[in-house]
Amino acid sequence: MSTEQIEGSLGVAKAVSLCKPGVVCAYPISPQTHIVENLGKFVKSGALKHCEYLNVESEFAAMSVAIGSSAGGVRTYTATASQGLLFMAEAVYSASGLGLPIVMTVASRAIGGPINIWNDHSDSLSQRDSGWLQLFCESNQDAVDTHIMAFKIAEKVGLPVMVCMDGFVLTHAFERLNLPSQEQVDAFLPKYEPREFLTPKEPISIGSMVGPEAFTEVRLLQQRKMLSSLQVIEDVTKEYREITGQHSGGLLDCYNCENADLKLIILGSSVGTAKDEIDRLKAQGINVGLISLKAYRPFPYAALKAAVGNSSQVVCVERAFSFGARGIICPEVKRALEGTSTKVCTALAGLGGRAIYGSTINGIVKHALDGKFKDEFTWFDIDTKVLNSYTRNALGITFPEGPIAESELEATLLRA
Amino acid sequence: MMNKAFAVTLDPATSLENHTGSWRTLRPENVFKLPPCNKQCPAGENIQQWLYYAAEGNYEMAWRFLTENNPFPACMGRVCYHTCEGKCNRGFLDEAVGINSVERFLGDYAIEHKLSFKRPAKDTGKKVLIIGAGPGGLSAAYHLRRFGHSVHVLEAGAEPGGMMRYGIPVYRLPRNILDAEIARITDMGVTIECNHKVEDIEAEKKKGGYDAVIITTGAGISSNVDIPEGDTNHILNALNVLGEIETKGNIEIARRVAVYGGGNTAVDVARSLRRLGAEPIIVYRRNRDKMPANEEEMDAAIAEGIQVKWLSTITGATKESLKIEKMKLDESGYPQPTGEYEELPADAVVLAIGQNVDKSILDKLQGLKVERDAIVIDPETNETSVPGVFAAGDVASAKDRTVTLAIGMGKNTARSIHAYLRGVKYKKQPKNEDARFEDMHPWYYTDAPKTVRPELELARRTNTFDEVQYGLTEENAIYEARRCLSCGNCMECDNCYGVCPDNAIRKLGAGKGYEFNYDYCKGCGVCAQECPCGHIHMVPEKI
Numbered sequence: 012m013s014t015e016q017i018e019g020s021l022g023v024a025k026a027v028s029l030c031k032p033g034v035v036c037a038y039p040i041s042p043q044t045h046i047v048e049n050l051g052k053f054v055k056s057g058a059l060k061h062c063e064y065l066n067v068e069s070e071f072a073a074m075s076v077a078i079g080s081s082a083g084g085v086r087t088y089t090a091t092a093s094q095g096l097l098f099m100a101e102a103v104y105s106a107s108g109l110g111l112p113i114v115m116t117v118a119s120r121a122i123g124g125p126i127n128i129w130n131d132h133s134d135s136l137s138q139r140d141s142g143w144l145q146l147f148c149e150s151n152q153d154a155v156d157t158h159i160m161a162f163k164i165a166e167k168v169g170l171p172v173m174v175c176m177d178g179f180v181l182t183h184a185f186e187r188l189n190l191p192s193q194e195q196v197d198a199f200l201p202k203y204e205p206r207e208f209l210t211p212k213e214p215i216s217i218g219s220m221v222g223p224e225a226f227t228e229v230r231l232l233q234q235r236k237m238l239s240s241l242q243v244i245e246d247v248t249k250e251y252r253e254i255t256g257q258h259s260g261g262l263l264d265c266y267n268c269e270n271a272d273l274k275l276i277i278l279g280s281s282v283g284t285a286k287d288e289i290d291r292l293k294a295q296g297i298n299v300g301l302i303s304l305k306a307y308r309p310f311p312y313a314a315l316k317a318a319v320g321n322s323s324q325v326v327c328v329e330r331a332f333s334f335g336a337r338g339i340i341c342p343e344v345k346r347a348l349e350g351t352s353t354k355v356c357t358a359l360a361g362l363g364g365r366a367i368y369g370s371t372i373n374g375i376v377k378h379a380l381d382g383k384f385k386d387e388f389t390w391f392d393i394d395t396k397v398l399n400s401y402t403r404n405a406l407g408i409t410f411p412e413g414p415i416a417e418s419e420l421e422a423t424l425l426r427a
Numbered sequence: 428m429m430n431k432a433f434a435v436t437l438d439p440a441t442s443l444e445n446h447t448g449s450w451r452t453l454r455p456e457n458v459f460k461l462p463p464c465n466k467q468c469p470a471g472e473n474i475q476q477w478l479y480y481a482a483e484g485n486y487e488m489a490w491r492f493l494t495e496n497n498p499f500p501a502c503m504g505r506v507c508y509h510t511c512e513g514k515c516n517r518g519f520l521d522e523a524v525g526i527n528s529v530e531r532f533l534g535d536y537a538i539e540h541k542l543s544f545k546r547p548a549k550d551t552g553k554k555v556l557i558i559g560a561g562p563g564g565l566s567a568a569y570h571l572r573r574f575g576h577s578v579h580v581l582e583a584g585a586e587p588g589g590m591m592r593y594g595i596p597v598y599r600l601p602r603n604i605l606d607a608e609i610a611r612i613t614d615m616g617v618t619i620e621c622n623h624k625v626e627d628i629e630a631e632k633k634k635g636g637y638d639a640v641i642i643t644t645g646a647g648i649s650s651n652v653d654i655p656e657g658d659t660n661h662i663l664n665a666l667n668v669l670g671e672i673e674t675k676g677n678i679e680i681a682r683r684v685a686v687y688g689g690g691n692t693a694v695d696v697a698r699s700l701r702r703l704g705a706e707p708i709i710v711y712r713r714n715r716d717k718m719p720a721n722e723e724e725m726d727a728a729i730a731e732g733i734q735v736k737w738l739s740t741i742t743g744a745t746k747e748s749l750k751i752e753k754m755k756l757d758e759s760g761y762p763q764p765t766g767e768y769e770e771l772p773a774d775a776v777v778l779a780i781g782q783n784v785d786k787s788i789l790d791k792l793q794g795l796k797v798e799r800d801a802i803v804i805d806p807e808t809n810e811t812s813v814p815g816v817f818a819a820g821d822v823a824s825a826k827d828r829t830v831t832l833a834i835g836m837g838k839n840t841a842r843s844i845h846a847y848l849r850g851v852k853y854k855k856q857p858k859n860e861d862a863r864f865e866d867m868h869p870w871y872y873t874d875a876p877k878t879v880r881p882e883l884e885l886a887r888r889t890n891t892f893d894e895v896q897y898g899l900t901e902e903n904a905i906y907e908a909r910r911c912l913s914c915g916n917c918m919e920c921d922n923c924y925g926v927c928p929d930n931a932i933r934k935l936g937a938g939k940g941y942e943f944n945y946d947y948c949k950g951c952g953v954c955a956q957e958c959p960c961g962h963i964h965m966v967p968e969k970i
Contacts, residue, residue, distance in 0.1 A: 108435065109432070109435060110432055110435075206429065206430040207429040207430055207432060207436055208429070213429065215431065215437065215438060216437040216438075216439070216441070216442060217432075217436050218436075219434075219435060219436070219441075220442075221434045221435060225433075225434040228433065228434070229433060229435060232433055
């Protein structure tokens with residue numbers, strides 16, 4: 012174990028390097044670029060041995076190379092973000108359909124247009140149904156540890172894993188990080204033994220066409236693997252925590268949840284901000300629980316239900332939503348809590364890099380405790396001044412100061 | 428053992444159960460197209476085909492395919508004006524393939540290696556008389572003999588060859604080459620009787636009991652023009668001059684000689700006289716653009732120091748000079764007199780203004796139709812208006828008179844007679860569609876400039892009849908043959924085989940090409956797109 016004050020991207024690069032990948036394919040896109048740049052340096056300097064570092068011509072190529080090398084039986088890593096993830100989307104689905112245990116960092120960033128390079132979760136959540144495991148990181152320490160665990164989880168389950176860390180907020184932040192030693196990682200992560208791979212000695216075709224006669228069954232078996240990963244994540248997390256003494260990973264993580272009647276559910280780096288604010292609120296005698304959702308896919312319905320317990324209200328602080336529908340996390344939480352009387356809603360905040368401050372969390376908590384979340388979906392951190400400056404003249408409508416509930420947005424259609 | 432995924436992972440060859448060819452809406456098919464060189468060749472050579480074998484280094488095979496159509500490759504490789512090269516698709520890329528030089532290489536190779544034609548397996552018992560042992564007559568004799576007919580050639584001159592011997596100067600066609608290629612034809616059993624001028628065609632036919640006759644008497648009479656002349660100025664005709672040089676090796680003429688005319692014969696005469704120490708000057712009534720003489724020959728003449736008096740006609744001759752009238756071209760390019768005159772010092776004039784057919788023997792054949800200085804023939808069969816009498820070469824072509832055309836006409840006539848002797852009317856075979864450059868994918872061809880044939884140095888050309896142009900070495904010849912784009916015909920480059928995403932192209936082995944496996948070909952058309960020579964067509968499936 013060593014402790015270093017370094018950039019998150021460098022920390023992740025070091026973590027990946029400790030896992031000894033055989034192939035790293037790289038195509039630059041902010042805010043992921045520093046990770047693969049650092050890995051490139053490691054390969055060049057010899058710090059990372061026996062690794063093919065491939066500069067490719069696009070994200071589509073990056074995932075295609077990853078599929079090829081993984082099908083060839085090699086531990087494979089790549090990283091991307093935002094439009095890059097969308098560009099490789101077709102191959103992303105192929106990788107999971109073929110059961111290839113690729114690990115990919117998604118340095119989460121908003122999707123254009125309008126083009127925006129800052130953090131939210133619209134890119135990673137767009138791949139909800141891609142068949143990849145999606146593990147969210149709340150800090151750079153969590154990111155370092157989750158990457159190392161991700162290889163083991165992927166290889167045990169036989170599915171690829173996306174490690175989602177917030178772009179810039181984590182990737183470009185310098186923090187003190189505890190990196191496990193090579194011996195620790197070697198003890199934790201054995202040499203990769205592919206269950207099937209392409210070799211001239213025993214020729215097979217991987218990825219053949221499957222027609223209506225077996226496609227459903229292929230999907231069922233894929234879902235079965237995905238379901239099995241819930242236990243694998245827990246087992247691997249336990250093992251890793253025992254070896255390193257870190258408190259990272261897991262399906263979810265609870266903070267101050269005991270006896271909290273109101274709980275927040277948050278993915279990613281806002282968890283840290285929320286923890287600080289929850290401490291401040293506690294000092295004021297306000298008890299709020301926080302569930303950091305680590306695994307979005309597979310979704311830990313049972314674990315989440317247990318974590319919520321008998322709380323009367325849950326607010327999902329979401330950094331992406333579904334056009335024409337509502338939040339993306341909230342419906343999953345509602346499924347988990349079906350049959351309970353817990354009220355679940357979404358506070359949408361932090362789109363396209365808008366900062367989620369302690370004051371934002373504080374506002375959400377107060378809003379919830381005052382019973383003001385009247386709808387399932389609320390635009391929480393809206394800048395009314397900016398909005399009205401346009402709508403007043405262009406649409407002939409104005410919005411009142413503060414969060415906008417979905418029904419209030421709908422009502423403006425009648426007013427206009 | 429691997430832990431194979433359900434359905435997604437397959438054992439080798441199991442996907443062959445999916446006959447994905449059923450998805451196809453377009454099917455690739457091999458098409459054989461007519462390359463522009465073949466189309467242009469007056470002798471009807473399959474140039475692309477023999478270049479393919481030459482490019483493989485199989486010179487004998489190349490020569491065998493070449494001589495399927497033309498028994499004179501060594502001569503043609505020297506004297507043919509190779510209009511094929513003007514049509515060569517490679518010209519769109521860099522420069523035309525040096526077809527003529529490779530043909531000569533193959534011809535010389537065959538002579539050097541003493542290759543001979545196969546005698547016919549059996550004789551048909553039919554007898555054909557050929558009158559005139561020029562290129563047309565000998566070409567017909569060769570092809571008729573291949574069919575197994577008995578062929579006898581009557582030649583008025585002392586030696587066979589016609590214009591190849593008595594018209595084309597030695598520096599263009601050394602006689603040992605001509606003799607070797609003629610000997611190869613007589614070795615097949617063709618008999619040639621020289622110094623036998625036919626006076627009565629009908630009588631000769633009857634006397635010899637011939638089943639058919641071909642008239643290939645050429646156009647051996649120089650055209651005349653009336654020039655008022657003084658006593659002592661020589662006025663001679665070109666064919667006599669060339670004939671005399673051929674038979675005697677020299678001609679007593681004069682120092683300053685005006686050669687009157689702008690065709691190939693004028694150039695041959697001028698260049699021959701230059702070699703005999705004279706100072707020839709070509710007098711021509713139009714300009715260089717309008718000159719019918721071959722451009723390369725004319726360039727060589729000018730390089731050798733032969734002067735040309737353009738836009739000039741000779742209106743009179745005195746002892747030491749010619750009276751020249753200056754001409755100007757009218758709007759349609761015809762020369763018109765200007766009324767301006769000048770003197771041109773000259774001791775003699777050689778007329779090279781055209782050649783005519785000797786009608787004296789033709790007139791005696793009852794019913795033979797002759798029009799505008801040529802026997803009228805059926806363009807399909809080359810038969811004259813007299814049944815069983817055919818004609819080929821200059822005597823049957825008023826417009827275009829070249830050795831190459833005569834050879835082609837001789838071949839066609841032989842085929843026609845072969846049909847005639849079996850009581851069938853000959854029909855020429857239909858041609859394949861044209862191989863157009865736009866239908867090819869030339870990206871795959873690398874740049875390769877044409878090989879320039881070395882030539883005898885200029886200084887030595889004024890006093891020797893040594894051959895001017897040299898042949899290619901084997902290394903050069905194979906390089907030149909490999910420049911062929913193989914327009915519209917497979918050259919087995921393996922492109923289709925390599926690019927097919929469905930492995931649906933089978934390779935049949937060297938020389939056998941490929942075959943499409945329609946069980947798996949989805950009709951994507953990549954093969955057709957990537958075939959350099961345009962040999963693959965996509966044809967709609969009937970659905």
